[in-house]
Amino acid sequence: MPTRRRLLDVAVDLFTRHSVAGTSLQMISDELGLTKSAIYHHFRTRDELLSAVMEPLIAEVTAIVESAEKHRTPHARADQMLTGYASVAARHRTLLPLLSGDPGVHELLQNRSEWGDVVRRQVALFSDVEPGLGGQVKAALAMSGIASAAGVDYGVDIDDDTLRDELVAAGRRTLGLRGSRTR
Amino acid sequence: MPTRRRLLDVAVDLFTRHSVAGTSLQMISDELGLTKSAIYHHFRTRDELLSAVMEPLIAEVTAIVESAEKHRTPHARADQMLTGYASVAARHRTLLPLLSGDPGVHELLQNRSEWGDVVRRQVALFSDVEPGLGGQVKAALAMSGIASAAGVDYGVDIDDDTLRDELVAAGRRTLGLRGSRTR
Numbered sequence: 001m002p003t004r005r006r007l008l009d010v011a012v013d014l015f016t017r018h019s020v021a022g023t024s025l026q027m028i029s030d031e032l033g034l035t036k037s038a039i040y041h042h043f044r045t046r047d048e049l050l051s052a053v054m055e056p057l058i059a060e061v062t063a064i065v066e067s068a069e070k071h072r073t074p075h076a077r078a079d080q081m082l083t084g085y086a087s088v089a090a091r092h093r094t095l096l097p098l099l100s101g102d103p104g105v106h107e108l109l110q111n112r113s114e115w116g117d118v119v120r121r122q123v124a125l126f127s128d129v130e131p132g133l134g135g136q137v138k139a140a141l142a143m144s145g146i147a148s149a150a151g152v153d154y155g156v157d158i159d160d161d162t163l164r165d166e167l168v169a170a171g172r173r174t175l176g177l178r179g180s181r182t183r
Numbered sequence: 184m185p186t187r188r189r190l191l192d193v194a195v196d197l198f199t200r201h202s203v204a205g206t207s208l209q210m211i212s213d214e215l216g217l218t219k220s221a222i223y224h225h226f227r228t229r230d231e232l233l234s235a236v237m238e239p240l241i242a243e244v245t246a247i248v249e250s251a252e253k254h255r256t257p258h259a260r261a262d263q264m265l266t267g268y269a270s271v272a273a274r275h276r277t278l279l280p281l282l283s284g285d286p287g288v289h290e291l292l293q294n295r296s297e298w299g300d301v302v303r304r305q306v307a308l309f310s311d312v313e314p315g316l317g318g319q320v321k322a323a324l325a326m327s328g329i330a331s332a333a334g335v336d337y338g339v340d341i342d343d344d345t346l347r348d349e350l351v352a353a354g355r356r357t358l359g360l361r362g363s364r365t366r
């Protein structure tokens with residue numbers, strides 16, 4: 001019987017390489033050298049598996065959103081959201097690109113309304129810095145850009161803290177937050 | 184017999200909704216109400232179809248890269264690349280999110296070496312503004328972020344020029360280009 005952890009790791013790897021819709025439970029069991037029934041012991045559908053992959057990530061982002069919303073000014077709220085999100089992105093860097101680009105994940109976020117709600121609150125924290133379309137475009141650019149940039153292979157080993165700091169610096173510039181002028 | 188244009192439009196729509204790997208020629212022919220042989224008249228594989236979808240886009244980006252590389256300073260080169268890319272992103276906004284997030288497109292770009300080369304030259308034009316990892320992270324964030332932000336539904340109709348201008352404004356901030364300080 002495969003451990004649940006190992007199953008999730010293999011799923012993330014295949015989701016990233018083939019997209020969620022391009023990955024079947026059959027492919028996952030083949031990769032693990034197992035029968036499909038060994039997988040069914042843990043997950044009955046690909047969507048159940050995808051939910052299990054995303055759950056800890058969304059839980060982290062939810063906690064950051066709730067904490068960031070308590071700050072007094074739009075700038076402080078956006079900066080707290082950005083720092084937390086960049087840290088999540090750096091630590092889960094293999095998983096994050098899925099979150100920004102994969103239609104299967106997009107669909108999951110829409111279908112689980114409490115998850116879609118968290119994403120909307122995060123976007124609002126970013127876009128409230130600048131009223132109007134400009135703020136919304138910058139928020140969208142920062143959200144997806146950070147998720148994608150975290151997963152890029154820069155040709156050297158980069159530890160999580162270094163990557164987080166670079167993502168924060170870039171995100172502050174995009175959103176027009178304090179710190180952007182001093183760099 | 185379907186027109187080639189209509190076939191490409193349906194393919195883009197399905198690629199966007201289900202990812203490239205999650206879209207079969209069968210799904211495309213079903214959507215068009217046609218047999219698979221009617222599709223085969225135009226394209227024999229999904230990869231051929233994907234190439235045909237991407238070809239005009241890559242041709243436009245190639246022309247922008249070549250023109251941008253002629254400028255004298257890194258800032259002028261990056262700004263020219265950014266303005267051109269934002270314009271492409273706004274005009275092809277349904278297609279662009281695929282370019283940043285879909286593993287099938289990523290694979291295609293790697294397999295067609297002249298296309299991967301264009302992407303690398305674009306990244307270099309963006310990252311040369313700031314030496315080191317900081318510039319590389321900001322370039323990756325701008326590249327993917329602009330592609331994703333172009334495809335977002337902001338709840339209102341936005342014409343191509345307005346969207347392009349907002350993407351340029353956000354991208355200049357991210358990359359630290361002239362204009363970012365005046366906003």
